[in-house]
Amino acid sequence: MDLTKDAYRALEDIVGPENISQDQAVMDTYNQVWGNKLVFDAKWSTRPAAVLMPESTEEVQAVVRACNRYRISFKPFSSGFEIMSTALASENAIILDLKRMNRILDIDVKNMHALVEPYVSVYRLQLELAKHGLFIGTISAGAEAGVIASHCCHFGSGTTQVYAGGLGRNVLGCEWVLPTGEILRMGSAETGNEWYSADGPGFSLRGILRGHSGANGGHGVITKCSAKLYHWYGPQEWELQGSLPSLKRLDRVPDGFKAFAATFATRDDAYDALREVGQAGIGFSVWLLIGGEMCEGNDEFWEMFQKMDPAEMQRLAHSLLVILGANTTREMDYREKCLRKIVDKWQGQFLPPLNDPEYLALRSAIMFWSIGTVRETFRPCGEFFITPCTDATEDMIKLQNTAAVEGLMPYVQKGAIMQPGPAPFHLPYENYSVGSHIETIIQFDPYDDDSLQAVREWTDETFDPKGKFCKFGVPCLGGGLQIEPVSHVVQKWGPEYDNYDVWLTKIKDALDPNNLGDWSAYVPPLFP
Amino acid sequence: MAIEEYEHDSLRCTRCSFCKWIPWESMRHPDFMQGCPSASRYNFHAYAAGGKFNLALSLMKGRIAYTEGFLDAVFKCQMDGSCDISCKAVQDIEPLQNMQELRIRCVQDGQGDPAHMLVIEGLKKEDNMMQAKKADRAKWAEGIPVKNLIKEKAKVVYHAGCRYSFDEELWPTARAGLALLMNAGVDVGIMGRDEACCGGRAYEMGYLGELTKFAEHNREVFKAAGVTTLVTPCSDGYQTFKVLYDKIGRKLDIEVLHITEYIHRLIKEGTIRLTKKIPLTVTYHDPCHLGRLAEPWIHWKGKEVKVLGQMIVHEPPKKYRRGANGVYDIPREILKSIPGLRVVEMYRTRESAWCCGAGGGVKEAYPDFAIWTGAERLKEAKAVGARAIVSACPWCTRNFKDTVRERGHQIEVYDIIELVRKACNGKINM
Numbered sequence: 001m002d003l004t005k006d007a008y009r010a011l012e013d014i015v016g017p018e019n020i021s022q023d024q025a026v027m028d029t030y031n032q033v034w035g036n037k038l039v040f041d042a043k044w045s046t047r048p049a050a051v052l053m054p055e056s057t058e059e060v061q062a063v064v065r066a067c068n069r070y071r072i073s074f075k076p077f078s079s080g081f082e083i084m085s086t087a088l089a090s091e092n093a094i095i096l097d098l099k100r101m102n103r104i105l106d107i108d109v110k111n112m113h114a115l116v117e118p119y120v121s122v123y124r125l126q127l128e129l130a131k132h133g134l135f136i137g138t139i140s141a142g143a144e145a146g147v148i149a150s151h152c153c154h155f156g157s158g159t160t161q162v163y164a165g166g167l168g169r170n171v172l173g174c175e176w177v178l179p180t181g182e183i184l185r186m187g188s189a190e191t192g193n194e195w196y197s198a199d200g201p202g203f204s205l206r207g208i209l210r211g212h213s214g215a216n217g218g219h220g221v222i223t224k225c226s227a228k229l230y231h232w233y234g235p236q237e238w239e240l241q242g243s244l245p246s247l248k249r250l251d252r253v254p255d256g257f258k259a260f261a262a263t264f265a266t267r268d269d270a271y272d273a274l275r276e277v278g279q280a281g282i283g284f285s286v287w288l289l290i291g292g293e294m295c296e297g298n299d300e301f302w303e304m305f306q307k308m309d310p311a312e313m314q315r316l317a318h319s320l321l322v323i324l325g326a327n328t329t330r331e332m333d334y335r336e337k338c339l340r341k342i343v344d345k346w347q348g349q350f351l352p353p354l355n356d357p358e359y360l361a362l363r364s365a366i367m368f369w370s371i372g373t374v375r376e377t378f379r380p381c382g383e384f385f386i387t388p389c390t391d392a393t394e395d396m397i398k399l400q401n402t403a404a405v406e407g408l409m410p411y412v413q414k415g416a417i418m419q420p421g422p423a424p425f426h427l428p429y430e431n432y433s434v435g436s437h438i439e440t441i442i443q444f445d446p447y448d449d450d451s452l453q454a455v456r457e458w459t460d461e462t463f464d465p466k467g468k469f470c471k472f473g474v475p476c477l478g479g480g481l482q483i484e485p486v487s488h489v490v491q492k493w494g495p496e497y498d499n500y501d502v503w504l505t506k507i508k509d510a511l512d513p514n515n516l517g518d519w520s521a522y523v524p525p526l527f528p
Numbered sequence: 529m530a531i532e533e534y535e536h537d538s539l540r541c542t543r544c545s546f547c548k549w550i551p552w553e554s555m556r557h558p559d560f561m562q563g564c565p566s567a568s569r570y571n572f573h574a575y576a577a578g579g580k581f582n583l584a585l586s587l588m589k590g591r592i593a594y595t596e597g598f599l600d601a602v603f604k605c606q607m608d609g610s611c612d613i614s615c616k617a618v619q620d621i622e623p624l625q626n627m628q629e630l631r632i633r634c635v636q637d638g639q640g641d642p643a644h645m646l647v648i649e650g651l652k653k654e655d656n657m658m659q660a661k662k663a664d665r666a667k668w669a670e671g672i673p674v675k676n677l678i679k680e681k682a683k684v685v686y687h688a689g690c691r692y693s694f695d696e697e698l699w700p701t702a703r704a705g706l707a708l709l710m711n712a713g714v715d716v717g718i719m720g721r722d723e724a725c726c727g728g729r730a731y732e733m734g735y736l737g738e739l740t741k742f743a744e745h746n747r748e749v750f751k752a753a754g755v756t757t758l759v760t761p762c763s764d765g766y767q768t769f770k771v772l773y774d775k776i777g778r779k780l781d782i783e784v785l786h787i788t789e790y791i792h793r794l795i796k797e798g799t800i801r802l803t804k805k806i807p808l809t810v811t812y813h814d815p816c817h818l819g820r821l822a823e824p825w826i827h828w829k830g831k832e833v834k835v836l837g838q839m840i841v842h843e844p845p846k847k848y849r850r851g852a853n854g855v856y857d858i859p860r861e862i863l864k865s866i867p868g869l870r871v872v873e874m875y876r877t878r879e880s881a882w883c884c885g886a887g888g889g890v891k892e893a894y895p896d897f898a899i900w901t902g903a904e905r906l907k908e909a910k911a912v913g914a915r916a917i918v919s920a921c922p923w924c925t926r927n928f929k930d931t932v933r934e935r936g937h938q939i940e941v942y943d944i945i946e947l948v949r950k951a952c953n954g955k956i957n958m
Contacts, residue, residue, distance in 0.1 A: 019571070023597025026572055028586040029579040034542035043539060043585060053571055079545050080573070086543075099571050104558070127558045143552035144545065237556070243852040245551035245617040245879065297620045299845035302835055370552055374544045375618035381838040382540050418837040445838045447539055 035083035065181035075518035078146035084521035135232035137164025142373035175224035179512035195226030218522025233325035261354035284325035416454035537621035547577035547611035574601035577611035577623035607888030631734030643893035675717030682717035689762030728768030763921035805868035811914035815921035851879030884924035902931035916940035
């Protein structure tokens, strides 16, 4: 749908002719993203009416005000790597691609927080922070994930959450252009130039800003965020070695860190050990191996897989990788002692192949900075989806694991989804923000009818509040594929959880009286 | 091949945007992490390789027609292959091949870039990409007592290429390269006025027919000359002779070497001795066509099969060109063997090098973009403390020299041949 000439001119005046497009071909590069086939049954979702690239908060504010004037919906994104970033509830909608807002504005070393704009990626910030001995936690969306997207707008979990927490916990002061065009500065940012707290002095709106799963651009534009930082025990600079980019590795686990792989008799034992590592507060990064190993490509993976001893594969699936970090030898000794005690308690072993220094060096780089990238999730079959996905107690996690394995087994046996190892993927994370967390990752080919059908069936089953998986609770946005006008998750599950759908719609209505912040990955003020 | 052959890849592009950056594993500095000049300069997703998958798919399915935005995104691109490396660090798909086929489709549909059309007209008439007279092709070598392979026999053909043949400022480098070989006693000759374009740049512009034509012509000419080895100081030419001819089924049946490979061989043999000191801090710029794009072509014929339920693999197994096998170490080893020369590395090197800006027809059609891209590279060179940037390709050298002139950068620009000549012990002036 074309914008009116007046509306286009008004928007063009704000960002300049180089930074706006309504070319139909260019627009078709803003509606093709993974997940579309599963959700919309096509590679394409709604084509935006225009794409704009504002450069500053002032430009964002002016654009949003123009949207209110001309009644145009808008959706902001940073990298746009999800269906939730590009899906639009209306054809009369524009996308704000925030690529030009890419500055690291401040690193407050003393108070350990960094102020960034939306297009600053986690790894870019990390390279800068390491010079100051600081670290930023991230979700498992890869090194290129945006700091603001992952901290303020979206759901995710990651291996370093055991150390740095997750979800909204690290959001400090924020600058937020509301859907009306008003600029809101949260927490201490409201009182002046300090960005050290999200909770005051000034408004504490962290829950409304993102809650558990984020508004995904549905209630305005976060233009600045101060993120809480943690100690980085490693070097100020590093260089990964190797000729193939995908297999580059640190030459060793860096000083300041130690890495261990502990193998247990059962997956439940591994979960228990994982929980205790979290409770002891000793881990920098933890991860349960999932039966797969990194390879150059699918063919190389398959070749390796065929040669693998089934017993070794089983061991991988019950193995826990733990990275410890410390500033002093004494501190490291303590952490290592704790870890060994936990592993002993659950009768784990540090088996030689997995504790080979080269292997640990390879794994540690991924566990510091990037995991769950396209290589691990998309390359095997094309796409992945996550459901069920639970933040809960350890017992619930184990229960879900068992139920998911049993539930998915018929699809695995039919060959409709991939089973890369002896069990479907499960990524339980222990972190002090949310207890434990598990994601049941289903890898499938959206362009294979049987595979697509299987995932749709499974999704319908786990998304049904009256279905047999309802005990695992409301499906979270972990798969990045919850498009409310299609899946109706909030609408269906709200009544089961104190009518949280009503609360959400009231919040939306209060923040966005004209309902212009695209709600496809959030909620409307009133469900149609 | 055609864009239709890459429909599967277009469908599987996730929009991860890795194509815009160098692989995270290679990132070393927060200011030098971007990989794609086109997406960095023009920002819209259409300019990235992922966007080109989207454009190709939408075009195939009839959702879009050729628009101004479409063609702008397709042709404002150096085809430097950085996207290909980053994408294939995580995926088994072929973004660069899709982009190549998209350009070919544009040309077939009469949607080629207007500036490129002029160059191609010149190529058709004069056998060169420089819009110059064929009759002037051998001027660069005037006065050098070298064999003309049309009349005489030699084992090695020295192919200067279009840029060196007609860019007068670069003639001393082309001459020095030839002189190095002659002084080392190599049985070398040139084609003189009868040297023809390799066809590689035309192919990058979308003209498959021109590549085929020149591949067939050059194969015949080299065969008739009876040479066993081709040496070229042009990285574009090297990649064309070595990779593209093979790709289109016209592999040369002679050895193809870039001059750095030959010089390296002569240094190892002790025929060339680098003894003169050059007290200079330099950084080496990996030309795309000598580095990641020079990886040998891998022919594969087979089928896709599913294992482990839905995992996509190939029968027989398919090897992808992922950037590990370009010519990266040899130029560095040459530089390191020059006394007094201090070599510092930039942040984006080898398969992750930032493009000089000249490739893919950008220098010809979008000179401002070429300069912008070159300036980004010079910024990086200066950031690591280099006083000079050294390349091994006349297109890079030309664009860096133009960038220095236009932007006033305080940095010297050399081709590696010039430094070898300076450091060389033997007689070299011709």
